[in-house]
Amino acid sequence: MADRPRPKLLITDLDNTLWDWFDAWYQSFSGMLEELCELSGVEQDVLERQIRAVHQARGTTEYSNLVNEVPALVAAAAPDAPAVAFNEALHVLNSRRKSVTKLYPGVRESLASLKNAGVRVVAYTESGAFWTEWRMRHTGLDGVIDVLYSAPDHDLPDGMRPEDLRTGHLPPSAYGLKVTKHHHVPRGVYKPSEDVLRSILEDQGCQPSEAVYVGDSLMKDIAMARATGVLDVHAAYGQVQKRPEYGLLQRVSNWPDEDVERERALARDSAAIIPTISCAERFDEVLSVFDVALASAQ
Template sequence: MAMRQSDKPQVALLVTDLDNTLWDWFETWHVSFSAMLRRLEEMSGIPQPQLEVEIKAVHQRRGTSEYSALLTELPSLQKLHPNGDLLQIYDSAIHVLNSERVRTTRLYPGVRETVEELRQRNVPVVAYTESVAYWSEWRIKKTGLDGLISTLYTAPDHDLPLGLTVNDLRKLPAEEYGLRATDHRHVPKGVFKPDTSILSKIITDRGLSPDQVVYVGDSLMKDVVMAQRTGAYDVHAQYGAAQHRPEYELLRRVSHWTEEDVERERTISAGGDINPNYTLQREFSELLLHFDFREA
């Protein structure tokens, strides 16, 4: 029997993760990062396994796997080019990273249509990600979601090496940076999912109760657990799960995650004890089958 509209939970706010929920972050990361690694090995002669070890150390120190000044802090490159401008010397490797990122960044099927439908219903869409500010903004602009997402919550940008400024990394005109219509707010440093403080603040700031809110994300141990602890409707974006892909091992080898994080993720992805109440198996648009989104 078809579900009647009144049978669905009535909700007034959608809060969503970004990476591997609205777009395939992992696919883009893997294609672009592995292309850079191959070019870096070709240009420097340093074996990729050695580069990976050094990259992981930098990523852990900076707390992100998207560190824009990465090449400036790799000991092997520093030793190979003492006092050299590493960003200039290895510009070709950076170029292939950026060009592949541009080529592969796109929304999952059904995302734009669903967000536009909610906008027509006057239901706001808020994004909350642990990714750093700059790349989250870039992807929202690249995918055309600036303004369709009402508010964006991100981690602050990573620190830079002594003597290097943001302007040293930015090559485009100033107007190319930042969002035009989406309100961008930063999460305090040291706050990570499944900590409920940010999601709870998003809900209370909107004058809503948790049972009026849907939260969707691809991570069981972060997104689903956080939503369940908050009392919001939890939705697992199962289509975005990437941990089972063979290519995911590269991310594990160079990520800023701790070894404990990696092992816990392996356990959960292999069949842990976290059970989402709702699951999107194929598309983001399946949200409309589960919930009655209405203006508060």
């Protein structure tokens, strides 16, 4: 720490670092799944297996066209489309997502304090573009974060466009980010890829010694930052792997089996990766790394 210059760039993860993505996902997805089981009569374990297959094919756990591609739901809904027959389940998903998605305490004030001190703030997430942009708008971070680096959106069935998945009657101007610049990382490249982090540093004109990276995943965020020479800060408050509900995410996620097993092994051995700095309770603990005081809440 002593031989490093004062950092001028914060690179932050988003999910489970700035907001509790897992809780919002679990509350909304489990509610939808319960409704789907009741409405369709299909057993939950059958739905879980088929949902995971769709998630793996599309490369995301937040696939907007999911119910229309689950074979058991297609059969149960015939001759209607599952999204029509089981609309009540989708309503549960969307309403819970809106009500539960919110910033962790101190995040907004911390980011404002850093920007006021001249620190540039960028974000890097593996989540897809559409739902990342939605969470940025929903939590009021459009313009607070200078640049967003995210995965591109998932693949869609032939002939389907992203706008075909939009519900309601909002104009195109209601989507996307208005102030924050949004760049995509290469498709199929995931954390802990050092190449992506190095490309972000190059894009920002910043040396590794001038940057700080904060994220919740020891296996992905912290390992990547350390390998790249960026000061790593662990958002320990955002770890969710030991929550009982986390098993549902593992059962339906798009992650390869080897990633799930590696994560389980790491959860059993918390000393496998030791972060340089840890934020135990709140995001605003990262301010001490920059020698910046917390701004007053607005």
